[in-house]
């Protein structure tokens with residue numbers, strides 16, 4: 001092995017190790033067995049609504065920068081309803097389908113909307 | 129054979145191949161939608177090691193712009209431009225300064241790591257959600273693995289076709 005390669009491998013190992021250490025550290029202070037309490041919807045980085053979970057089957061309308069996203073809730077599962085595709089130009093949020101646990105997150109950049117779980121394992125560690 | 133036009137044509141051919149790879153490559157599951165593995169960087173690596181300095185950065189910029197013309201400029205395009213350009217610049221720099229001390233596989237592993245690290249950093253800055261750090265280990269690891277794949281595939285291709293891609297076969 002060449003000398004430069006060794007330095008590159010060391011750098012890669014350092015990056016991987018530190019990212020895994022951060023991950024496990026956050027997991028610990030978050031409490032791995034903590035339950036999901038709610039789902040948070042942010043619009044333009046402001047909390048728009050927070051819905052306690054589990055929820056019965058229902059829909060929530062979210063007014064975004066581009067259109068109205070229709071959110072489907074069912075127990076702990078959440079998705080953006082794909083029925084109104086013209087409300088999002090890239091449709092990444094709709095194509096993502098159901099999410100069911102943290103740290104899964106729905107992000108709709110055109111609408112400036114972020115949807116994430118609160119009270120779940122990793123997330124709590126950092127937000128509180 | 130070493131005329132600028134000749135190099136440019138060869139860069140364009142590798143770019144087209146990269147565009148195809150980019151279009152058929154699926155986005156990574158779960159994390160933040162839109163993050164890609166960057167398999168199209170294979171063509172940048174092959175370009176760098178057969179056509180020399182500045183090839184990787186040219187191929188990357190031309191490729192991402194072309195792909196964005198197909199798909200429309202959005203988050204995905206933004207992420208792939210940022211990740212691609214940073215990783216190409218780093219690989220160019222390592223190649224330029226430490227060509228003799230480094231090999232294709234290690235350099236493309238570094239490129240893969242920085243490709244995903246940059247995309248992750250862009251998402252965190254854009255969304256201002258520091259808890260996205262939980263995705264980092266997964267993204268870095270997949271970037272390194274993509275780099276291993278790109279490096280070994282690239283090294284094999286260069287061994288077999290390197291002279292053909294750079295045009296040096298025709299000179300002899």
Ligand SMILES: [Zn+2]
Pocket residue numbers: 088089090091092093094107108109110111
């Ligand atoms: Zn969307």
